[in-house]
Structures are given as structure tokens and as C-alpha cells.
Amino acid sequence: GGIITQTPKFLIGQEGQKLTLKCQQNFNHDTMYWYRQDSGKGLRLIYYSITENDLQKGDLSEGYDASREKKSSFSLTVTSAQKNEMAVFLCASSRGSSAETLYFGSGTRLTVL
Amino acid sequence: AQSVTQPDARVTVSEGASLQLRCKYSYSATPYLFWYVQYPRQGLQLLLKYYSGDPVVQGVNSFEAEFSKSNSSFHLQKASVHWSDSAVYFCALSMTNNAPRFGAGTKLSVKP
Numbered sequence: 001g002g003i004i005t006q007t008p009k010f011l012i013g014q015e016g017q018k019l020t021l022k023c024q025q026n027f028n029h030d031t032m033y034w035y036r037q038d039s040g041k042g043l044r045l046i047y048y049s050i051t052e053n054d055l056q057k058g059d060l061s062e063g064y065d066a067s068r069e070k071k072s073s074f075s076l077t078v079t080s081a082q083k084n085e086m087a088v089f090l091c092a093s094s095r096g097s098s099a100e101t102l103y104f105g106s107g108t109r110l111t112v113l
Numbered sequence: 114a115q116s117v118t119q120p121d122a123r124v125t126v127s128e129g130a131s132l133q134l135r136c137k138y139s140y141s142a143t144p145y146l147f148w149y150v151q152y153p154r155q156g157l158q159l160l161l162k163y164y165s166g167d168p169v170v171q172g173v174n175s176f177e178a179e180f181s182k183s184n185s186s187f188h189l190q191k192a193s194v195h196w197s198d199s200a201v202y203f204c205a206l207s208m209t210n211n212a213p214r215f216g217a218g219t220k221l222s223v224k225p
Binding site for chain 2: 004031033035040041042043044045048056058059090092098099101102104105106107
């Protein structure tokens with residue numbers, strides 16, 4: 001088995017601030033993902049990475065940067081936090097192909113004041 | 114482009130009743146299809162998945178889903194629900210060499 005660790009669990013920022021979320025996995029999975037979860041909108045794909053140093057844009061990549069410097073870690077940066085923004089950011093990993101199961105972390109809850 | 118629609122934002126059923134949660138997808142070929150569940154204060158976890166073959170797939174906790182190519186659907190079913198099944202259920206679709214896309218989710222409440 002393995003685990004996905006997301007830090008921090010709670011993140012409070014100010015409007016316009018750059019904020020970074022981190023994700024670590026010890027499954028030795030090739031592919032990692034960032035999703036944003038908003039109430040009533042489900043999960044929307046921000047970025048994913050199929051291997052170290054690879055980045056693929058998702059459907060919601062505008063306003064975000066991502067970095068995959070190691071196989072085990074995948075970070076997400078909110079480039080300029082929007083006032084009153086509230087969402088949960090979920091990190092996931094999988095062995096690689098499109099048919100594989102995703103394993104999720106418990107999320108980072110972002111609040112922007 | 115692929116998409117997943119879960120038409121019911123909330124479903125309430127009584128304990129012991131049968132359950133169907135609906136999922137419709139839009140994709141020109143046969144996709145990989147998944148159902149995930151998010152229990153309160155927990156991460157998402159897989160219930161079941163479909164690649165090909167038998168259109169009825171069995172999952173954990175007596176859940177099953179039926180793939181229908183003609184209806185572009187992948188509905189989740191359970192014969193008799195328990196209060197512990199209360200959670201948010203997500204349908205997801207994946208194409209070859211692409212990341213999964215999720216529906217908006219259905220929040221299931223089971224009344225005692």
C-alpha cells in the first residue's frame with residue numbers, strides 16, 4: 001500500500017498572493033494529478049504529469065502553475081489568489097495508463113480573504 | 114471532447130431500499146468508466162471500473178454498475194442501501210493517454 005500526503009491541509013491567503021500546495025506519494029506511481037473540487041461542480045482537472053519533469057494542462061489550468069521535479073512529488077501554485085475564493089484541491093496518483101485507478105490525498109482547503 | 118453528466122445533485126433513499134445513481138457520458142469511442150465515492154471527511158476511493166467485456170461490473174460493498182453503449186450511460190446500482198452508504202458519488206471517464214474527467218457528483222443521503 002501507499003499514501004498520498006498533501007500539505008498544508010488548510011491554507012489561508014490574501015488576494016493577489018502566490019500560494020503553493022504540495023503533494024507527495026510513496027506508491028512509486030508514474031502519473032500525478034491536481035484537481036479542484038468546488039461544491040456542486042465536482043472535480044475539475046488543473047494539471048497532470050505522466051512522468052518526472054512532464055506537465056500536461058487540464059481544463060482549468062489558467063491561473064495555476066505546476067511542477068514535477070521528482071517522481072514522488074507534484075506541487076501546484078496559485079499564481080494570484082482571487083478574493084473570496086474557496087475550494088478544495090485534491091492531489092491523486094496512478095500507475096500510468098488511462099485505465100488505472102486514481103489514489104487520492106485528503107485535500108488542501110484554500111480560503112482567500 | 115469527453116464529458117460526464119450526473120443529472121441528480123442529491124438523492125435521498127430509505128435504508129434497505131434499492132438505489133440507482135445515474136451517469137451519462139459523451140465520447141465517440143468506448144471510454145474507461147469509473148465510480149468513486151467520497152465519504153464524509155475522507156478522500157475519494159474507487160468503487161468499481163469498466164474497461165470492456167461484460168457490461169455489468171461488480172464493485173466493493175455490493176455496488177454494481179451497468180455500461181450501456183446505446184444509451185451512453187454507466188449507472189450505479191445497489192439492491193439494498195445502508196446508512197453507511199451516505200456519501201458523495203462521482204462518475205468519471207477516461208480516454209486513452211488522457212487524464213480522467215469527473216462528473217459533478219451525487220450526494221446520497223440514506224434515511225434510517
